[in-house]
Structure formats: structure tokens, C-alpha cells
Amino acid sequence: MSRWGIAGVGLLFATGVWLVAAPFVTGQQPEGAAWTAATRNDVIVGAVLALLGFIGFFTVLAGHIADMYARGPQPPAQL
Amino acid sequence: MTRYLAGLITATAALAAGVWLMLAPYGLDYPSGGTAVQVDMWTGAGVCVIALATVVVWARAWRGQLRADGLLPERPAEEPAAAAEPEQPPAPAPVAAPTTEDLHSLLKPLVAALAADQLERTGNRHNEEDW
Numbered sequence: 268m269s270r271w272g273i274a275g276v277g278l279l280f281a282t283g284v285w286l287v288a289a290p291f292v293t294g295q296q297p298e299g300a301a302w303t304a305a306t307r308n309d310v311i312v313g314a315v316l317a318l319l320g321f322i323g324f325f326t327v328l329a330g331h332i333a334d335m336y337a338r339g340p341q342p343p344a345q346l
Numbered sequence: 347m348t349r350y351l352a353g354l355i356t357a358t359a360a361l362a363a364g365v366w367l368m369l370a371p372y373g374l375d376y377p378s379g380g381t382a383v384q385v386d387m388w389t390g391a392g393v394c395v396i397a398l399a400t401v402v403v404w405a406r407a408w409r410g411q412l413r414a415d416g417l418l419p420e421r422p423a424e425e426p427a428a429a430a431e432p433e434q435p436p437a438p439a440p441v442a443a444p445t446t447e448d449l450h451s452l453l454k455p456l457v458a459a460l461a462a463d464q465l466e467r468t469g470n471r472h473n474e475e476d477w
Contacts, residue, residue: 269349269353269403269404271399271403272353272400272403272404272407273353275353275357275397275399275400275403276353276357276400278396278400279357279360279397279400282360282389282392282393282396285389286367286389289385289389290382290385293381293385294381295380295381295382295385303382304374304375304376305370305371305374305376305380305382305386306382308370308374308386309382309385309386312363312366312367312370315363316360316363316393319356319359319360319363320360322352322356323352323353323355323356323357326348326349326352326356327349327352327353328349329348329349330347330348330349330350331349333348334349
């Protein structure tokens with residue numbers, strides 16, 4: 268179940284990266300010209316989405332690993 | 347708990363971003379019919395779908411974990427076959443056939459009352475004849 272959740276967060280990160288690149292890949296932003304409102308919006312929203320996906324992905328991964336440690340065998344106490 | 351919360355927060359914020367992407371062409375006055383409108387509308391729709399699916403997945407996973415930890419009550423088991431059939435009235439209990447003893451015990455007080463009445467009448471008649 269949480270594999271699908273991690274995949275969803277990863278997809279959101281990928282969508283953010285696509286959104287940052289889209290104005291330049293699709294040719295809607297003329298080369299050398301000042302950025303249009305659409306380009307600015309896409310780059311900002313894409314960057315926020317990619318950052319969210321990045322932080323979310325690693326937070327989810329860290330929580331998953333912490334749960335694995337908590338449920339696994341406890342190491343013997345060292346004197 | 348951290349991972350469920352992180353997944354839910356990320357997906358919810360992404361849902362808001364997706365909605366904004368779909369509204370941005372109207373809010374920021376993009377040139378109509380341009381590539382920017384198509385890109386934002388399709389990407390926004392995709393982000394909304396992915397974010398909604400992710401919210402559902404994390405919410406279900408968290409609920410399952412809470413049930414497994416005993417913090418949420420178990421869902422009651424469904425009984426589809428029993429629930430589908432209409433309830434029939436309970437069959438009446440079989441009536442036992444009356445026995446001879448039952449008839450005797452039923453008639454004995456009646457006969458006794460009749461005999462007492464008869465005796466009383468006979469006694470009254472004798473008294474009238476004595477007069």
C-alpha cells in the first residue's frame with residue numbers, strides 16, 4: 268500500500284520537474300526574450316511542486332525506515 | 347506516523363498546486379489558444395489526479411495501520427447472503443394433542459359444580475315438600 272503512496276509522491280516530483288522545463292521544451296518562451304507571465308508561473312509552481320515532492324519522498328522514506336528499525340530485533344545493550 | 351502525515355501533506359499541497367495550474371490561464375490572462383494554456387491545463391489536471399490518488403492511498407494506509415495498532419475499532423464483518431434474504435416470521439410452535447388426563451382435569455371442576463348444584467336443588471325440593 269505505501270509503495271503506491273511513495274510512487275505517487277515521486278510522480279509529483281517528476282511533474283514539478285516537467286513543469287519547470289515545459290516552457291523551454293514546448294517553445295512557448297522565446298529564446299533571449301524576457302520571461303512571460305506563463306513561464307514565470309510554470310517555473311515557480313514547478314519548483315514548488317518539485318521541492319514538495321523531494322522533501323515528501325525522503326520524509327516518507329525516512330519514516331518507513333524508522334518503522335522498520337522500531338519493529339525489528341533490538342540490538343543488545345552495550346556496556 | 348511521520349510517513350503517513352508527510353505523504354498526506356505533500357499530496358494535499360500538490361492538489362492545491364494542480365488546481366492553481368488549471369486556474370492560472372484565466373487568472374494571469376495567458377494568450378488564448380497558446381501552448382501555455384494547453385500545457386498548464388493538462389499538467390494541472392494530471393497533478394490533480396495524481397495528488398487525489400496519493401491522498402486516498404495514504405489515508406487508507408494510515409487507517410489500516412491504526413486498525414492494526416488497535417487504535418481504531420475493527421470493521422464489522424459483512425454477511426451479504428444473510429442480509430439479502432428477507433426475514434421470515436418464526437414458525438409457530440407445534441401444538442401438543444390433548445390427552446385423556448387433560449380432558450379429565452378440565453372437566454372435573456365442571457362436573458363437581460354440576461353435582462353440587464344438583465344436590466342443592468334436591469335439598470330445596472325436599473324442604474318445600476316438608477312444608
